[in-house]
Amino acid sequence: MTITKHHPLFQTMAGDMGFWSIDLITKEIFLCDRARVLIGIQDQMHINVSTILKLIAPTHRLTVIKLIKRACASGQRFQYEYPVNTEPPGETVWLQISGQTQPVCARGAVKFNGTLIDVTAEKQKELLKEDLLVMLSHELKAPLSTIKLYVQMARNMAKKSNDLLIADLLHKADNQVTEMTSVIENILDISLIASGRASLQTQHFDMDKLIREVICSHFYLIKTHHIRLSNEGEQLVCADRSKIKQVIQNLLSNAIKYSPEQSEIIINCKSAGEQLRVSVHDKGMGISPVHVEKLFKKFYRAECDEVKNKKGYGIGLYIVKEIIRQHKGEVWVESVEGAGAVFHFSLPIK
Secondary structure: OOOOOOOOHHHHOOOOOOEEEOOOOOOEEEHHHHHHHHOOOOOOOOOOOOOOHHOOOOHHHHHHHHHHHHHHHHHOEEEEEEEOOOOOOOOOOEEEEEEEEEEEEOOOOOEEEEEEEEEEHHHHHHHHHHHHHHHHHHHHHHHHHHHHHHHHHHHHHHHHHHHHHHHHHHHHHHHHHHHHHHHHHHHHHHHHHHHHHOOOEEEEHHHHHHHHHHHHHHOOOOOOOOEEEEOOOEEEEEEHHHHHHHHHHHHHHHHHHHOOOOEEEEEEEEEEOEEEEEEEEEEOOOOHHHHHOOOOOOOOOOHHHHHHOOOOOOOHHHHHHHHHHOOEEEEEEEOOOOOEEEEEHHHHHO
């Protein structure tokens, strides 16, 4: 397929918008001149699917591939923003990509047509706001850590003097500081994810040991629920330990929030082929099929009385999804409404 500057499709494009098209049968790719400029391809360069994908920043590449595959299967339009992977690295350029399949009846083939728009200016404004959130988050974490230490020291002193009322009040204050710290960490993470600056510091570690550490350090004071570990022993994985720790914390916090008091929450990890799978099983209200697909979207909260009565911002599961996506893993949920839910995530065993 050859499309010149005089082609009707090209002429309909706005001056700041690029047009691209892929023939899903022949894999032939067309980029108008503006699209080539936007993604940094020279006129003489040979282009194919691999060339195009390499120009998408690695942290966003898999998401774009999944969105295109899903759009091909459903016939629905998709839209996404991603940074361009420039060589040599320079000022980051952000593009908004959109597209939709289009049947070509004469050939019986299918094309995927889409647009590219430079949204760098708008993104830079967003990044300034994200930078402010990151700065505030860092500034708040330090005094909160100090407050938590003082509260715990005071609680231990109250217990030693047998002042159970004060000890109980300080215990509640400690829980609130823990919750506030978690909210700040989530805000910090969501800011880094939105700006594309979330990076991984991978290392080899034992997942079983990490899960036990999370339970002991963050949930040992929980009296309202029973957390049971059902693991197969040592499970080695190569990942960002601190981020996977946050994933486990978010999933356990979520299970506690939506499960009846004194119910059991089971967490386990086991090998499944070349993947390590971690599951958190609660006995809560369960999730309606209507909400399952939307659970991992940013700021999404189901509109039902049970959820409205619970505190939350709809970012915990979004952060879980983004962290696991960065690790090239998968996250999903199995649930029967009224009979609890099982949240799973898997990581490649390297």
